[in-house]
Amino acid sequence: MKKTLRGSFGTAVAALGLAASIVVPAGAVTVKVDPILLKTTTITAAATVASSGATFDTPFFNAAFPVYSARNSKATVSAYGAGGSGAGQSAIMGNTVNFSASDVPMTATDISNASSSLSATKGSLSDYVQIPVALGGVAIAFRASAITGAKNYSKDGFVLDATTIAKIYTGAITYWNDPAICALNPKYSVTYKGKKSCSLPEKAIVVNARSDSSGTTYIFKDYMHAAAPTIFTSTPSKTTMVTSGNGFVGGSGNQGVAANLENTDYSIGYVEYSYVLLNKTLEAAKIKNASGKVVAISPASIAAAAATKSTVSSTDFSIVNATGNTAYPISGYSWAMVRKNQSGDSKASTYAEAELTVKLLDWLTHSAPAKSGYTFGQDIAAQQGYVALPAAAQTVARNGLLTITYNGSAILK
């Protein structure tokens, strides 16, 4: 019974996958398809891979894995274990997964801090390959009825910049009508006896932050530290910003922060972009970027920010505070970690398992060539509210995967 159910589910997914991916009808323009990508769904023998890590990637992987499995009857991709970036790092060091994901690339310190019970196999940073797998943005979400209800809101939006955001999060700005915020939003004004004055509400700002450790917090702190270093002085980390001293409202997970914002008027917080799309009562502030341009968060503006850095790597990964007319400055990549020598210390027990790991990652990190009619990992990511990796980042991922070996020879060819 169970078997049949599973079988029919598999077939259904396979049918979906095929429908989405079958090559365009005869007569269409022939498109040059990446030769490695063409081979990424063919595996020499049956194999199963396991993965775990950051919750950031969960919706993406949950949507992409069944599609990949459906392409190849030999491939079994186990469900993604979403236990957080730290759990993912421990899992890859302990060889309990074939690859794992983290919002911030693993560092040498992470490896030396890892539990000593793993020390037999954890190795050093050079034993791992880290590649970007997903791209997303952090929205400055707020709820302030007097602002969003204003006549000019739909036209002008509400603008903040790095300085005001950093001051809000360090306690230097506490009111919505602070002169610095008024200066950024000149359209919110009333004229009384010929004198113009700010019409933003005289209400205290209720500051929201993540109460748990989070990659979103890292990206947000990274932005404030990069763009307003004299105000937000501490170096970025995933650790919560809520302390006994500052009285921020803490929320667990993006959904927790979003729920608190929804329930509290005159509140501000930061959440992943998709949560603003999901919650109709929340609005995202427009951000004045380092080039002085006011940019709203959107897949295009996040992609524009990512495009400004073509040489992203696991040691130089920050894309916050990007410049340009259309670049949204608070965004970041999520990273996958794999063992470099798959025949050495790694979870892979067969060549096919190593092969599946690498080929799955190659498929996940690439978009289908335009007009080819295929659906690859990044196409699915874009459907799930992420932004497809820019071409340069896809190349970075491919180059990383090319260095992974089994018995001394590269797996991807």
Place this chain on the structure above:
Amino acid sequence: MTVQTAMQSEGAGRNPARGFKPRAGSDRLYNLALRTVAVLFAAIVAAFVWSVLHQSLPAWGKYGFGFLFGTNWAPSEDVFGAAPLLLATLITTGVALLFAVPIGIGTALVLTFVLPRKISTPLRSIVELLAAVPSVVYGLWGLSIVVPWMSHTVQPWLASFTDSKGVFSGNQLGLGLATASIVLSIMVLPTIVAVSRDVLANVPNDQIEGALSLGATRGQVMTKVVLPAAKFGNLGAISLGTGRALGETVAVAMVIGQSPAMPGSLFSLGSTLASTIAGQYIDSQPMHLAALGACAVILMVLTAGVNFLARLLVRRTAGK
């Protein structure tokens, strides 16, 4: 339930099967199996307690008992003091019991002695059903219904009674200690009602009838006979409720604001020991993890203390 079981065995006297030496082989095997299970259980408990203690050692090493009194919980600065968390835990539990105990025991009295069986039986099943509702459901209800209601209606009303420094002062966000207390009181209510009702139902009928025949009014029977006779059982009910309130995690985390501020009033945001552990455990840095482990130790000591105190009270008064 532990308290109740302890009470029952107290009254039951010596178990005749205890100390019996088995002779037949099958008996010996049975005995061995039971002993193994018992030892295994004790070992699991010991291993569990040891691992929690072990994890918390770095925090105790760094702060000592000052950890209990430190007023700043700031993971981003690697500074950990548990006082705000401990206070939030005690305040929410205390306020919750303030509501839940009189209402709970009152409801149990009404269910047992006042309402006709036709009404009390379905009401009883409803109360028992409430005890089985998962806490996340209470949390959702708290966040979507109680939080807005508090911030729009209750908090402004309460605030009108005090000045800017009183118990009902501060931001009226809806989230916070007051809301968490209310949600908690409703969560522990069914536990208290269910246990207390069982206890009241066990008060010997001849005592009640005796008092009535002596001319006691119904109210006098309740206050002079039923409640004193059910005192220990009710204490058990209250301690069970206290245990639940102290350790409640998800529902509290959803409505308390998850902010480890030193409570200034009942409207302050807060974060209890349990909600902090749940909210911050994943992906923490080494000292942060140790501090959360230390919070777990405090919580274990608190709940064990409540249980122990209840047993002690029961034993002491039962001996009189």
